[in-house]
Amino acid sequence: MIRLYSLALCSALGVAVLPAAFAADKVSSEAFAAAEGRGEVPVIVIFDTPAPIVAEGELSAEAMSTQRAAIAEAAQSVLDSLPKAPGYTKRMTTQPMLAIPADASTLKALEKNPLVKEVRVDSLSAPDELGIDDAALDGTTLASSVPVIGADVAQAYGVRGNGITVAILDTGVQKTHPFLSGKVVSEACYSTTYSPYSSTTLCPGGVESSTAAGSGVNCSLSIDSGCAHGTHVAGIAAGKGGGSTGVTFSGVAPEAKVIAIQVFSRFDDSSICGGASTCVLSYDSDQILALERVNALRGSYKIAAANMSLGGGRYYTYCDSDTRKPIIDSLRSAGIATVISSGNDSYRDSVGAPGCISSAETVGATDDSDNIASFSNIDDTVDFLAPGVNVTSSVPTTSGSGYATWNGTSMSAPHVTGVFALFSQLDPLADVSEKHSRLASLAVQVDDNRTGGVQTNMDRVAVAWMGNDRCTVTGKVENRWSYTSSTPYSYVSISPEADYGTNYVYYARVPNGTSIATLADVAKRRVGNLGHKPTVTIRGTGPCPTSGTTRYIYSADYGYLTNER
Secondary structure: OOOOOOOOHHHHOOOOOOOOHHHHHHOOOHHHHHHHHHHHHOEEEEOOOOOOOOOHOOOOOHHHEEEEEHHHHHHHHHHHHOOOOOOOOEEOOOOEEEEEEEEEEEEEEEEEOOOOOEEEEEEEEEOEEEEEEEEEOOOOOOHHHHHHHHHHHHHHOOOOOOEEEEEEEOOOOOOOOHHHHOEEEEEEEOOOOEEOOOOEEOOHEEEEEEEEOOOOOOOOOOOOOHHHHHHHHHHHHHOOHHHOOOOOOOOOOOOOOOEEEEEOEEEEOOOOOOOOOEEEEHHHHHHHHHHHHHHHHOOOOOOEEEOOOOOEEEEEEOOOOOOHHHHHHHHHOOOOEEEEEOOOOOOOOOOEEEEOOOOOOEEEOOOOOOOOOOHHHHHOOOOEEEEEOOOEEEEEEEOEEEEEEOOOOHHHHHHHHHHHHHHHOOOOOHHHHHHHHHHHHOOOOEEEOOOOOOOOOOEEEEEHHHHHOEEEEEOOOOOOEEEOOOOEEEEEEEEOOOOHHHHHHHHHEEOOOEOOOOHHHHHHHHHHHHHOOOOOEEOOOOOOOOOOOOEEEEOOOOOEEEEEO
């Protein structure tokens, strides 16, 4: 079993952090200290490029290619300046970074290089999970946690993650598990062999990176029970029960597909493994490479979110100098949320990294009665809460496949990842900020009532509104509709009649207090015909009254949408 522990690399190695005066400006004191202690330290080098880096979601294909070429050229210049070839090199494609092992002479050379902006220790993260109860199907399961957030209501109305993909960056996924059968559409592995720290790659064939079929499978349970972690997380986000699965419950988005990326390495050093002889941990650099892989796949799949149920350390405020933030920002610019667990240290005033990154969607844990879980890290940087106590989901077993009940913010994060998948099906046009705002506006408010808890009015995700009480009317396309409400926007689906194609659905967002284009204009853009009568559906929780000769489409959440005669 793996329990979360903070792991700033030098402190885990028992190496004292040297005074700041010892370290050069560009190189952290932790890096010098670790190199002093073991002769080398794995680092991430951040360097300059001729032009500022722009998030790829904001670039044309040509501009993106130019920017990547500039990053590659600058990386090579940095490598050429080193006094000796590094033992390994991890080149980032979209960010001006590379990861290498560095001794004191290499650190000094990097400090003198005008291209180099900063040198950081390549830190380690553990899975954020607490406690395992194998095959415990008699306790709280997804059958209760999914209804707690209202996802069962959304699923009943067809909002099930259809056409959407989520990425699971974890210890790998058992894609043959019945709960995840047919789910995994792409795989990758990023893992590191580095003898000074007794780490060994877990990628098939002993390679350190792969995107081949089978590369995203879970690591062996004989190494660590945490190798079941990724399969459990994937099941919460996108598992599908029934049939031969042996269970009747499903995950939050049971029709969503999965990108499985294994980002952990094996460590055989008790000073790194918190006293255990063997453990699995993840380098920051491997997580960055995995997030870059998600970015590379966004043209092939409609990716709603990347889930990272991992972390370490303690941060009292945002940690936006973290090396993972730029790729998280880039994904966000492309409409992909990065959902991260807050950690399991019972902090009332802080969270772990990378959950402390401001552009991430950071998730703390509640039980099914909306109490903050005793173990959950909480502070004002936590974006959402979701169930994380006694959650039963899929796991690999030594004899095949099974189910287990686990606790942890690791279990909470994939609930939110699944919610982003549902939202992406409901409204493919919404960006991450719009989804965040809408989810926050309709969340259940929860206070931290634990001893010493101070946070109030935190947002526990609630998504029954995605399916509740749809109000449907049919109107001629020449009618104009306007919308006013105190809420930011509503969701309108417009479907033509059967003779114009039953499979077509168009979702339009209706801005607050404004008139949108006529239905004729919408229909003209989408189906090129002004003669049919589209069906307009508003999703909400209220009744659908009419008044006199003027029809009103009403939702308690959204206010009135009126037909202007």
